[in-house]
Structures are given as structure tokens and as C-alpha cells.
Amino acid sequence: MTVTDPARDVFCSPRFYLDLPDAQVVATDALLRIQDTIRETLEARAMSVVYGEAGLGKSFATRAALSQVDPDLVLSLEFARSRPGPKDLRAELFTQMRLGGKMPGTPTPFDRLLLTALPRRPYVIVCDEAQQYRRQCFEFVRNLWDNCSAGRPAVVFVGGHEAFETLQSDPALASRIYIRQEVLAMSEEEVLRVVPLVHPVWAGVDAQLIRHIDTVMADGSMRQWAKITYHVLEGLRRDPGGQVDRRLLNWALDRC
Numbered sequence: 001m002t003v004t005d006p007a008r009d010v011f012c013s014p015r016f017y018l019d020l021p022d023a024q025v026v027a028t029d030a031l032l033r034i035q036d037t038i039r040e041t042l043e044a045r046a047m048s049v050v051y052g053e054a055g056l057g058k059s060f061a062t063r064a065a066l067s068q069v070d071p072d073l074v075l076s077l078e079f080a081r082s083r084p085g086p087k088d089l090r091a092e093l094f095t096q097m098r099l100g101g102k103m104p105g106t107p108t109p110f111d112r113l114l115l116t117a118l119p120r121r122p123y124v125i126v127c128d129e130a131q132q133y134r135r136q137c138f139e140f141v142r143n144l145w146d147n148c149s150a151g152r153p154a155v156v157f158v159g160g161h162e163a164f165e166t167l168q169s170d171p172a173l174a175s176r177i178y179i180r181q182e183v184l185a186m187s188e189e190e191v192l193r194v195v196p197l198v199h200p201v202w203a204g205v206d207a208q209l210i211r212h213i214d215t216v217m218a219d220g221s222m223r224q225w226a227k228i229t230y231h232v233l234e235g236l237r238r239d240p241g242g243q244v245d246r247r248l249l250n251w252a253l254d255r256c
Contacts, residue, residue, distance in 0.1 A: 017222075017223045017226035018226060018227065020226045020229055024199070026197045028186065028194055030061055030183045030184070031057065031060075034058070034064075035061070035064070040178075042122075044154075045152045046178035047141075047155040049156075049158075049163065049177055050158045050159075050183060051157075051159055051160060051183065052161070052183030052184060053161070053183075053221075055221040055223035057223070058158050059128055059158055060222070061183070062156065066124065066126070069124060073122060073123050075093060075123055075125045076096070076126045078127075079129070082132050083134055084134070085136060089141070097117055097123075111143070115144065115148060118151070122154075123153040123154070124153060124156065125156070126156050128159070130163035133163065139172075142173055145176070185219060186221075188214060191211075191218070191220060192211065195210055195214075201229060202244070209245075212246075213225075213253070217256055228249075232249070234252075235252055
């Protein structure tokens with residue numbers, strides 16, 4: 001799976017933790033499952049949720065899966081501030097859809113404007129870090145989806161277990177979720193297969209050393225593997241004649 005077009009929108013460009021240099025996108029089990037989930041959600045113009053613990057690659061895989069979608073159609077509702085409300089979502093949709101004119105000051109005309117504009121194109125609304133959402137945000141997105149029957153946007157919620165539990169706790173929300181995709185940590189077998197492909201620094205490294213790193217620190221987390229890789233590269237930069245051995249790995253682990 002190739003994801004290399006720099007002209008893509010930021011959300012549609014998967015980035016490794018710490019912008020790890022020379023890292024490669026690898027078709028992990030999670031990425032392939034999320035790719036299928038996104039494809040089916042877009043085809044059905046439905047609402048789905050991708051959820052799991054932090055650091056397992058939910059957002060990364062979602063970005064990769066959406067890399068072939070026109071970035072002008074991807075409406076990414078991710079916020080730097082915690083606990084955004086419906087007002088924040090409305091303003092972000094207004095900006096990303098380039099609706100122009102004066103932003104409506106009250107919810108009713110604002111929603112009327114969005115409901116007129118959304119069916120015009122096959123948008124996909126991506127609610128990343130959805131564990132930060134207030135319940136009213138989920139309800140706002142559901143109401144938009146319900147009332148765009150002439151041309152519904154696809155909706156993908158991406159977040160931690162809190163987001164999933166909020167969706168499940170409300171029958172009106174839960175009944176509209178098309179696919180529930182939980183992302184799990186990589187198994188030891190998958191780690192041994194994937195890690196040497198993710199970055200060339202691990203090519204040829206003894207499997208027992210990779211297993212050791214995963215056992216004591218990474219625990220199947222791609223973000224943790226990106227972190228330890230970054231430290232290993234720093235160790236090799238400081239000692240150009242060095243190699244990836246237990247001494248270097250213990251030094252890197254001590255810095256994590």
C-alpha cells in the first residue's frame with residue numbers, strides 16, 4: 001500500500017510518530033482491517049467507529065485508508081482543545097467546506113446551511129480523537145447524518161474506548177453504527193514480521209532482540225516501536241561504527 005503524495009491534505013497523509021525518517025507504511029493486520037472498514041463505510045455512506053487503546057495506529061491507518069480519497073472531500077474534525085462542543089464542529093465544517101459568507105450566529109440557520117451543502121458532494125466526516133467529544137457532539141453528527149437523506153456523508157469516528165462507550169450507551173447512536181472496528185496490539189508473530197519492514201534499521205536484527213524489545217517496552221504498539229527506533233537511530237548517529245545489539249538497545253530503552 002503506497003501513501004506518498006505530499007500534495008495530499010494533512011489528515012490524509014499518515015505520519016509516523018516523531019516523523020520517523022525512512023519509515024515505511026506496512027500492511028499490518030490493523031491497517032488492512034481499517035482499510036476494509038473505511039471502504040465499506042464510504043460505499044454505504046454510513047457511520048462507523050474505529051476504536052482502541054492509544055498508540056496502536058488507529059489514526060495512522062485511517063489516514064492511510066483515506067489517502068486515495070479526494071482531500072477536498074475529507075472533513076477532519078480533530079481539535080487541539082479538549083472537550084469540543086457542537087459549536088466547534090459547526091465552525092470547523094463551515095471552514096473546511098469553504099462555504100463563504102458570514103458564519104451563522106445561531107444553531108438553527110447554521111444547521112440549515114450545512115444540511116444544504118453536505119449533500120452536494122460525497123463528503124466523509126472524520127471525527128478523530130473522538131474520546132474528547134462531548135455527547136452533544138456525537139448527537140450533532142448523528143442529526144446531520146439523519147437529515148441528509150438526499151446525500152448523506154460517510155462518518156468515521158476514531159478514538160479510544162471512551163468514544164466507543166459513549167456511542168454504545170445511547171440507543172439512537174448505537175443503532176446507527178454500521179461497523180465497529182476495534183484495533184488491538186500486534187501479536188508477537190506480527191511484530192517479528194512487521195518491524196523489520198517498517199524501518200531498515202531492523203533489517204537483519206536477530207529476532208530474539210526484537211522479541212526482547214517488544215516484551216519489555218513496546219508490547220505490540222506501533223507508536224512505541226517508532227519511539228525506540230528513533231532512539232536506536234540516535235545511538236547509531238553518535239556511534240557511526242556501532243550496530244544494533246543488546247548494548248545499544250539497552251541504552252535506547254533507558255531513554256524511553
